[in-house]
Amino acid sequence: MGLREADAVRQYQYFPAKTTACFNLVIVHGMQEHGRRYRAFANYLSEQGGNVISFDLPGHGIEKISDQLGDFGTDGLSSSFTAISEFFQSFANDLPNVLFGHSMGSALALRYAEQYQHVALLILCGLPVNPVWMPTSRLSSCTLRAAFTCHQAFNILTTIQNL
Template sequence: MYLKRFIKDSKPKATFVIVHGLGEHSGRYKPFIEMLLERNFQVITFDLPGHGLSEGKRGHIKDFYKIYEYIEEITPDKFILFGHSLGGLISLRYAEVSEKKPEKLILSSPAVGKLYNSFHKILLSTVGIFGSLTISNGISPSALCYSEEAVEKYINDPLVHNRISMKTAKQLFSEAEKALNSAEKLDIPVLLQYGEEDKIVNINELEKLSQKINTLYLKKHKYAKHEVFNEPKYKDKFYEAIFEFIE
């Protein structure tokens, strides 16, 4: 996997790890990385398998648990973990299953709970035969946010794709349910942020998640879509909530 570390000072105050979402890549988080560097955080980013500059068929992740192991390998003993969308699911599941917990967990519109319908069940019944077959991930660029500039940039980004393999989808749905069911076991501080107009993840399941975590700090953004950090009206509030939470 493509890995990159950013550091401004030889003695950073803490390490911050970013996990990106489905179909995108870590390079889309450059503005956030720059904010973290200004505050003297070391930042670690990586591209998921089949995404960005990492190897593999576009949209195909063979094993989510290998990613959890990878996060464990690349992180120091103390770190803060941030994940958006699919990255939010991966970050949450990592915190649930790994013995090396992050000090704090930040979830941006995580894909948790029930994400599928009866059509998906029928489609995924063929996964044994067509596991690496990729289909459209169903993400409409216009559903990301209200910023036309951000949507246009996403569409024209050569490292962004709209693929997901059958095996990846099956794992995603399975891990999303496990993430919600196991969330009450978390005993680290968790910040959850999402837009109430999000049509990409199931916000009803995020409501359930917020009721399960005793150490949760919740920030809902009323007229925001999936990428709150790209919403002209809410992006400043999104980042303010994060820095208040970690500092």
């Protein structure tokens, strides 16, 4: 598994399924975070049959470059979308693709899922409510609040298994 040299995403961790694989999941972290922060979560999901990848967005994590800090912009969005697509392609199987995003990563995940149709389940954690930059083309903020409000009955594994 690898990324093109030109991509701004340089650091990622792959957690192959430790049992029979039943889903693929890519984790998109939030602002001022890094992919390694989700290591325990990714490990847990791999034990439950997930092929999981967590990665560092441009300007984040161990490989951050000083002139990229704070400059995400259109190029960062584009390279992140390229990385997510390549991660999903690298799984090379027909299992359901799940995209998990936290905070800023949830906004990126939402934008990605609007543009690419191969995401079977979108999990948004800490999505800002009614941000001015969020497109409303396919999903309204009411739908998002209803669909992604976590409560005691929510179980990520049950949801994935029911795809």
